[in-house]
Amino acid sequence: MSALRAVSAPSRVAEPAEGISTEELALAARNHGLPLEALRYEVTPPGLHYVLVHYDIPTVGAGGVDDWTLTVRGRVRNPLSLDLATLRSFPAVTHRVTMECAGNGRARLTPRPVSQPWLVEAVGTADWTGVPLRTLLAEAGVERDAVEAVFTGADHGVERGVEQDYQRSLPLSDATADDPEVLVAYEMNGAPLPPQHGHPVRLVVPGWYGMAHVKWLRDIALTSTPFTGFQQAVAYRYRRSADNPDDPGEPVTRIAPRALMIPPGFPDFMSRTRVVRPGPVRLEGRAWSGHAPVTRVEVSTDDGDTWTEAALDEGLKESSWAWRSWRTTWEATPGTHVLSARATDAADHTQPLDQPWNRGGFGNNLVQRIPVICLPPGD
Amino acid sequence: MSALRAVSAPSRVAEPAEGISTEELALAARNHGLPLEALRYEVTPPGLHYVLVHYDIPTVGAGGVDDWTLTVRGRVRNPLSLDLATLRSFPAVTHRVTMECAGNGRARLTPRPVSQPWLVEAVGTADWTGVPLRTLLAEAGVERDAVEAVFTGADHGVERGVEQDYQRSLPLSDATADDPEVLVAYEMNGAPLPPQHGHPVRLVVPGWYGMAHVKWLRDIALTSTPFTGFQQAVAYRYRRSADNPDDPGEPVTRIAPRALMIPPGFPDFMSRTRVVRPGPVRLEGRAWSGHAPVTRVEVSTDDGDTWTEAALDEGLKESSWAWRSWRTTWEATPGTHVLSARATDAADHTQPLDQPWNRGGFGNNLVQRIPVICLPPGD
Numbered sequence: 001m002s003a004l005r006a007v008s009a010p011s012r013v014a015e016p017a018e019g020i021s022t023e024e025l026a027l028a029a030r031n032h033g034l035p036l037e038a039l040r041y042e043v044t045p046p047g048l049h050y051v052l053v054h055y056d057i058p059t060v061g062a063g064g065v066d067d068w069t070l071t072v073r074g075r076v077r078n079p080l081s082l083d084l085a086t087l088r089s090f091p092a093v094t095h096r097v098t099m100e101c102a103g104n105g106r107a108r109l110t111p112r113p114v115s116q117p118w119l120v121e122a123v124g125t126a127d128w129t130g131v132p133l134r135t136l137l138a139e140a141g142v143e144r145d146a147v148e149a150v151f152t153g154a155d156h157g158v159e160r161g162v163e164q165d166y167q168r169s170l171p172l173s174d175a176t177a178d179d180p181e182v183l184v185a186y187e188m189n190g191a192p193l194p195p196q197h198g199h200p201v202r203l204v205v206p207g208w209y210g211m212a213h214v215k216w217l218r219d220i221a222l223t224s225t226p227f228t229g230f231q232q233a234v235a236y237r238y239r240r241s242a243d244n245p246d247d248p249g250e251p252v253t254r255i256a257p258r259a260l261m262i263p264p265g266f267p268d269f270m271s272r273t274r275v276v277r278p279g280p281v282r283l284e285g286r287a288w289s290g291h292a293p294v295t296r297v298e299v300s301t302d303d304g305d306t307w308t309e310a311a312l313d314e315g316l317k318e319s320s321w322a323w324r325s326w327r328t329t330w331e332a333t334p335g336t337h338v339l340s341a342r343a344t345d346a347a348d349h350t351q352p353l354d355q356p357w358n359r360g361g362f363g364n365n366l367v368q369r370i371p372v373i374c375l376p377p378g379d
Numbered sequence: 380m381s382a383l384r385a386v387s388a389p390s391r392v393a394e395p396a397e398g399i400s401t402e403e404l405a406l407a408a409r410n411h412g413l414p415l416e417a418l419r420y421e422v423t424p425p426g427l428h429y430v431l432v433h434y435d436i437p438t439v440g441a442g443g444v445d446d447w448t449l450t451v452r453g454r455v456r457n458p459l460s461l462d463l464a465t466l467r468s469f470p471a472v473t474h475r476v477t478m479e480c481a482g483n484g485r486a487r488l489t490p491r492p493v494s495q496p497w498l499v500e501a502v503g504t505a506d507w508t509g510v511p512l513r514t515l516l517a518e519a520g521v522e523r524d525a526v527e528a529v530f531t532g533a534d535h536g537v538e539r540g541v542e543q544d545y546q547r548s549l550p551l552s553d554a555t556a557d558d559p560e561v562l563v564a565y566e567m568n569g570a571p572l573p574p575q576h577g578h579p580v581r582l583v584v585p586g587w588y589g590m591a592h593v594k595w596l597r598d599i600a601l602t603s604t605p606f607t608g609f610q611q612a613v614a615y616r617y618r619r620s621a622d623n624p625d626d627p628g629e630p631v632t633r634i635a636p637r638a639l640m641i642p643p644g645f646p647d648f649m650s651r652t653r654v655v656r657p658g659p660v661r662l663e664g665r666a667w668s669g670h671a672p673v674t675r676v677e678v679s680t681d682d683g684d685t686w687t688e689a690a691l692d693e694g695l696k697e698s699s700w701a702w703r704s705w706r707t708t709w710e711a712t713p714g715t716h717v718l719s720a721r722a723t724d725a726a727d728h729t730q731p732l733d734q735p736w737n738r739g740g741f742g743n744n745l746v747q748r749i750p751v752i753c754l755p756p757g758d
Binding site for chain 2: 003004006007008009018019020021022023024025026027028029030031032033035036037038040045046047048049051053054055056057059107114115117118119121156157158159160163194195196197263266267268269270271272273275334371373375376379
């Protein structure tokens with residue numbers, strides 16, 4: 001496969017002072033984040049939820065969804081082959097879930113891992129409807145020696161020299177848990193999945209970073225040994241060393257806590273610096289964690305020197321895996337300011353004030369900084 | 380307004396070898412293009428159509444759409460103030476329209492104008508439903524001395540030092556033409572406009588670049604003198620000189636012809652280089668022009684040395700302002716190749732093989748280049 005290696009280079013970090021490359025820009029132009037003012041919506045409207053597609057959005061067979069089947073096989077007593085109508089005939093549930101890309105914050109790291117260059121916006125919240133994965137696994141009858149479920153999507157490409165269908169696994173205990181409950185989802189916000197979100201069917205793994213929520217899902221294989229495919233064993237690992245690519249690292253799993261603020265006032269087109277006028281300014285946003293419910297959001301209006309606690313909504317009774325809204329008021333005075341918010345969850349994870357660097361650029365939940373200028377009175 | 384100038388710099392071009400800046404990346408992460416495989420859809424599904432938002436997506440009054448009114452005023456005999464129900468009571472029409480950002484291709488220019496860094500993907504096609512603008516203007520009774528209609532959106536920001544609501548104008552002859560027919564649109568693909576596409580109401584000006592299709596439309600003012608606002612007289616001008624910022628330039632208006640190809644085979648994640656296997660490969664895509672219907676698409680598989688004509692669909696009878704699909708077959712042989720497509724319209728405009736540079740980076744319809752590697756047999 002040396003021909004593939006010629007077009008599919010190993011991962012790397014950018015040189016000091018190396019600007020964003022055309023390759024990174026091509027990814028940024030295809031994929032997109034949540035415009036931060038869209039944090040105003042409890043449920044993200046279609047087209048504003050972040051999207052990351054590793055390869056191409058696949059077509060679903062020549063006959064469209066009529067050609068689509070989901071197979072459940074491997075270490076099961078009764079292999080399944082389900083068309084969409086059959087999948088829809090199982091009892092359905094809906095979960096409101098905040099999803100975030102594991103690479104969110106990557107482009108803010110120094111040195112910068114060269115990949116999809118998210119700044120802070122790779123997030124969204126949707127109502128996902130589908131069949132609990134454990135329902136399907138019970139129907140298939142999982143063998144006693146099964147340890148993982150391996151999920152295969154219909155998207156095909158090459159990555160770091162390896163040709164592959166996108167594949168990820170979950171330990172059986174996570175795949176069959178009752179909270180978070182993993183879904184085989186076919187609706188987003190009450191409508192069929194859009195193409196870019198996995199039409200016709202995707203996995204939803206509440207609390208986990210996006211790489212686990214396999215889109216265009218076509219196969220679930222129960223295995224008696226842990227999965228060692230590219231997206232599990234090579235990509236999506238925390239490797240703290242910049243110069244030891246052989247470090248196996250730790251797996252990327254659940255979402256680290258983060259608070260984001262709706263940028264107040266109005267923006268400058270190019271710098272995105274915010275402009276406000278003197279007086280009380282409502283500061284609000286949302287906060288989430290994949291480890292435990294968010295229990296505290298603190299806000300700083302002096303670039304992190306001092307912090308005050310914001311008011312938090314009570315959260316959804318029916319889901320711990322959706323963001324909570326928070327709000328406070330700031331008395332803006334003329335001059336320049338930097339606003340930040342910081343989330344802490346019930347498991348006492350909190351956002352760092354120094355960057356959590358790793359070679360793949362995963363899980364960077366460094367607190368957001370929003371530069372603001374408050375104009376002089378009457379200006 | 381010197382305080383605003385501190386956060387809102389004049390336009391500039393990048394230094395030689397200057398990578399994409401964090402500011403440009405922040406725009407690329409908010410706004411997004413059409414993933415090129417989505418050229419497969421005649422009508423672009425929601426969330427895949429390109430989006431450019433200058434400032435923030437605005438909220439529509441405290442009461443939502445119930446608070447929204449569109450005013451028609453200025454040089455008219457009967458000023459109008461229309462709520463959404465009243466707007467919907469006028470006879471509606473639907474037009475299929477291909478829309479493209481005037482800045483598409485900007486990031487491929489040398490030197491690179493620093494702004495929203497599109498490569499080639501800022502396009503999409505939708506079915507827009509609404510009331511013909513000329514219907515509303517007839518209802519308002521345009522005075523004889525009116526020369527332009529000025530459109531104001533609800534989005535507010537600062538740009539190159541100028542605080543503004545987004546505003547653009549059209550000459551009265553374009554505003555009242557029967558083809559292309561300008562729409563005051565409230566549906567996209569049969570559903571209410573998404574927030575990022577102008578909810579609840581936007582202008583649609585078939586054949587024109589996106590800057591004319593004012594989103595979040597709240598006011599139409601008929602004027603007896605030409606509009607000289609920022610987006611008309613300062614931005615969106617073709618200025619050929621790199622070093623004379625006082626050049627008034629020529630206005631950006633209609634869409635220059637362009638053909639895009641669905642990248643064949645499958646991609647490398649990072650480089651987006653395409654991988655195919657030897658044998659016949661279907662090459663297809665879409666082509667459009669805002670001047671006249673596309674009449675010819677040529678394809679090159681040798682980086683522009685030779686061109687052959689592709690088959691074109693017959694186009695829509697009811698609209699000249701939507702893209703046409705084209706296709707041909709390529710016999711792929713092992714090695715590296717560069718694929719391109721080039722559109723020509725009935726007004727004999729064709730795509731250039733050298734970049735059409737201008738200081739704002741507008742209308743760069745240089746032919747697309749798709750690097751492809753064809754693997755050896757059996758690989």
